[in-house]
Amino acid sequence: PSPSPSSSDADCSSEGSSSVSSVSSVSSTNSNGSNGSNGSQNSPGSRRKPRSPKGSDMSEAELVETPQNKAMFKAFHRQFKQTEKEGLDRALAFARESMLSLPAEIHYRVYLEMADLAKREHEYQLAARHYDHVHQLEPRAAQGWLDHAKLEEEGGDLDRCGRLLTTGLTYCRFNEALLIKTLKHYENTGELTRARALLARLRSVPVERAWRPILEGALLEARAGNDQIARKVFKYLIKHVPWYGPVFQEAFRFECRCEQYQRAMDVVEEGLAQNPRYGPLWFSALRLHEKVAPDGNLNQAREIVQRAIREISRELIWKIYFEAAQMEERAGNARQARRFYVRAVEMCPPNLLWKVWVAGARTELHFGQKDVARSLLKRSLSEVPRKMRSTVLLECARLEEYAGNLERARRILEKARKETAQDWKVFLESILLETRSGHTDEALLQAKEALKVHGGTGRLWALMVHLMQGRGLSAQRRLFKVALHEVPKSGEVWCEGARMALRQGNVGPSMCLSVPKSIQERCRLLSPVLWIITASLMCRSSFVLVLYPLRPPALLATRCS
Numbered sequence: 001p002s003p004s005p006s007s008s009d010a011d012c013s014s015e016g017s018s019s020v021s022s023v024s025s026v027s028s029t030n031s032n033g034s035n036g037s038n039g040s041q042n043s044p045g046s047r048r049k050p051r052s053p054k055g056s057d058m059s060e061a062e063l064v065e066t067p068q069n070k071a072m073f074k075a076f077h078r079q080f081k082q083t084e085k086e087g088l089d090r091a092l093a094f095a096r097e098s099m100l101s102l103p104a105e106i107h108y109r110v111y112l113e114m115a116d117l118a119k120r121e122h123e124y125q126l127a128a129r130h131y132d133h134v135h136q137l138e139p140r141a142a143q144g145w146l147d148h149a150k151l152e153e154e155g156g157d158l159d160r161c162g163r164l165l166t167t168g169l170t171y172c173r174f175n176e177a178l179l180i181k182t183l184k185h186y187e188n189t190g191e192l193t194r195a196r197a198l199l200a201r202l203r204s205v206p207v208e209r210a211w212r213p214i215l216e217g218a219l220l221e222a223r224a225g226n227d228q229i230a231r232k233v234f235k236y237l238i239k240h241v242p243w244y245g246p247v248f249q250e251a252f253r254f255e256c257r258c259e260q261y262q263r264a265m266d267v268v269e270e271g272l273a274q275n276p277r278y279g280p281l282w283f284s285a286l287r288l289h290e291k292v293a294p295d296g297n298l299n300q301a302r303e304i305v306q307r308a309i310r311e312i313s314r315e316l317i318w319k320i321y322f323e324a325a326q327m328e329e330r331a332g333n334a335r336q337a338r339r340f341y342v343r344a345v346e347m348c349p350p351n352l353l354w355k356v357w358v359a360g361a362r363t364e365l366h367f368g369q370k371d372v373a374r375s376l377l378k379r380s381l382s383e384v385p386r387k388m389r390s391t392v393l394l395e396c397a398r399l400e401e402y403a404g405n406l407e408r409a410r411r412i413l414e415k416a417r418k419e420t421a422q423d424w425k426v427f428l429e430s431i432l433l434e435t436r437s438g439h440t441d442e443a444l445l446q447a448k449e450a451l452k453v454h455g456g457t458g459r460l461w462a463l464m465v466h467l468m469q470g471r472g473l474s475a476q477r478r479l480f481k482v483a484l485h486e487v488p489k490s491g492e493v494w495c496e497g498a499r500m501a502l503r504q505g506n507v508g509p510s511m512c513l514s515v516p517k518s519i520q521e522r523c524r525l526l527s528p529v530l531w532i533i534t535a536s537l538m539c540r541s542s543f544v545l546v547l548y549p550l551r552p553p554a555l556l557a558t559r560c561s
Contacts, residue, residue, distance in 0.1 A: 063140055065106070073106050080113055088121045108137035112144060119151060127151055139171040142178050149181065158189060169198075174205060179213040187220050195220060211241045215250060222254050230254060238270065245271060245278030252284050261292050272311075279316045282308040283323055290327050298331060318347035322356060329363045337363055354384040358395055370403055390420035394429050406437055424454040431463055443467055458483075458490025465496040469503075476500060 076098050083094045095114050099107050115130035128151060134144035145168025152161040165182040172178050179198065186195035199217045202210040218233035234251040241247055248271025255264035268285045275281065282304070289301035305324045309317055325340035341360045348356055357380035361373040377399065381392045393416040400409040413433065416426040427450035434443035447464040454460055461483040468476040480500065483493045 063138070069103055069106050072102055073109055076102060076110065077113065084117060088117060088123065091117055108134045108141055108144065111137065112141075112147070115147065115151075119147075124151065124155060139168075142168060142172040142175040144168075145172070146177055146181055149185075153185070158185075161185060162189065173201070174209070176212050180216045183213065183216050183220060187223070192220070192224060207240045211237055211244070211247070215247060219250060219254075222257075227258055234267075238267070242274040245275040245281055247271075248275070248278075249280050249284065252281070252288075256288070261288065264288060265292075276311040277313055279312055279319070282312055282316075282320065286320070286323055286327065290330075296331055298327065298333075301327060314347075315349070318344045318349070318352070318356070321347060322359065325363070326359065329366060334363075334367045350383075351385065354380040354388070354392065357383070358392060361395065361399070365399060365402070370399070373399055390416055390423040390426050393420065394426060397429060397433070401433060401436075406433070409433060421453055424450065424457045424460060427454065428459055428463065431460075431467075435463075435467065440467060440470055455486060458487040458492050461487050461490060462492035462496050465493065466499070473500070473504075 076095075080091060080095060080098075083091045092114055095110050099110055102110065111130045111133040115127045115134065118124075118127035118130060128148065131144055131148035131151065134141060135148070138144070145164055149161045149164040149168070152158075152164060162182075162185055165178065165185055168178050169175070169182060179202075182198060183195050186192065186198070195217075199213065202213060207214070214233060215237060218230045218237065221233065222230035231254070234247070234254065237247045238251060248267055251267045252264050252271070255261070255267055265285075265288060268281055268288065271278070271281045272285065286301055286304050286308070289304055290298065293301060302324070305320055308320045312320060321340045321344035325337045325344060328334075328337035328340060338360075341356060341363070344356050345353065357376045361376035361380070364370075364373040364376065374396075377392060377396050381389070381396070384392045393412055397409045397412040397416070400406075400412060410430075410433065413426060413430045416423075417430065420426055427446065431443050431446045431450065434440075434446055444464065444467050447460060447467060450460050451457075451464065465476060465480050465483055468479050477500065480493070480497055483490070483496075487493055
């Protein structure tokens with residue numbers, strides 16, 4: 001089936017008359033106890049022929065995979081992953097050969113693997129063709145529609161992304177992942193009416209099966225500024241899905257964003273009564289009590305700590321003490337903070353103990369105890385897992401820089417670059433150290449060496465473009481163009497381009513008028529940073545604003561004058 005805009009338009013024209021309150025109408029209708037239609041679970045593999053999308057109950061037949069098919073695909077997948085190391089062509093050839101012996105019911109899963117590999121190898125057109133095969137072989141496979149839509153979204157073709165999602169929903173009418181993804185797409189493109197029309201189809205679905213998309217609808221209304229509607233939907237979900245802690249957590253965050261702290265307190269207390277072992281609610285309650293504490297009185301927050309310890313699972317008790325220690329540090333209670341850190345050490349799993357030592361070192365440094373902080377970092381360095389070693393080394397370097405020992409900080413960073421070269425942040429910290437100490441030339445050398453190892457990191461390119469300011473505008477502009485070719489999606493690099501234009505005085509409110517509206521919309525949807533640049537810069541001379549979509553060869557360029 002080829003994605004058709006007509007199907008989505010017809011769907012929304014029939015349901016699009018719903019108002020802002022359509023989300024809440026879903027909840028009121030569901031509460032009547034209607035059984036509704038059974039949604040597709042969309043697990044892979046089925047021998048049943050998909051029904052026509054014109055029927056009211058299309059996509060209701062569940063995809064069933066036999067144990068034999070599962071075992072055969074698992075064996076193929078294991079060999080396919082090994083063949084990937086030999087290159088894209090060899091892996092795809094192996095997949096085609098394997099389909100000759102695999103059952104036809106799981107061929108679409110093979111095409112999914114082929115499309116995913118082609119996408120990772122930046123062969124986007126090939127990936128799209130494989131996804132088309134998935135849709136033809138098994139249109140009820142929701143994962144195929146989701147992955148294909150994501151591919152088109154990342155490539156900047158938002159119209160096709162929307163058509164794929166709506167077409168997928170004709171076959172997987174009540175699939176949660178597809179519904180939520182389509183809601184977010186409509187929200188990003190400003191089509192809130194279509195999003196509400198999509199939610200209206202859930203009126204006949206039992207709330208036990210529809211609450212996740214309804215929750216996304218509540219968040220959508222909250223972001224759109226419809227606080228009363230969002231609050232009504234949250235209240236409905238709390239009443240009918242009280243066993244799910246994240247519903248309370250999202251309602252709590254919503255009330256905090258609205259600065260309705262008493263309502264947030266009520267929500268979190270009700271959530272804790274229903275889900276006493278749900279950790280995030282305890283952490284939210286602790287932070288809220290700290291925030292609303294009168295005159296820095298933390299007695300109520302400390303009571304929350306004691307309550308949490310009695311209710312929460314043992315694996316999270318150390319985290320409660322950890323958060324309490326940081327709370328006491330922010331309040332300036334050094335002694336109480338140290339006592340909580342000691343309890344955190346006693347309860348913490350061995351593989352996470354290094355985090356407590358690092359946090360304790362920061363606290364001691366905050367209270368002026370540099371030697372104690374060094375000892376704690378040394379302890380952490382001896383216990384940290386190898387893949388997280390760079391984090392502790394960066395803390396050690398920052399401590400020495402703060403103490404004025406620049407040479408010792410440089411030695412620590414040199415050690416970090418040798419031992420943990422896979423982490424670009426150690427290179428970034430080395431560049432920033434030289435920049436803060438006024439050694440721009442050394443910082444540039446460090447940046448060049450860093451880009452040899454991490455050539456796809458936008459932060460490093462942006463910092464190097466910034467450091468080239470002292471070499472003149474022409475040299476900086478040349479490097480900026482090179483950086484755009486290497487990391488066209490990096491907002492940091494685009495910000496450096498904006499600074500270059502600002503230094504020339506090329507800024508004005510009329511700049512956005514010289515850029516086609518289609519390009520402005522593309523920037524707004526793909527990257528807020530690009531949108532800010534497009535809307536704020538006015539390029540008068542030879543400065544060219546090149547707007548790269550995420551996929552060549554369709555490069556958009558405009559000269560703004």
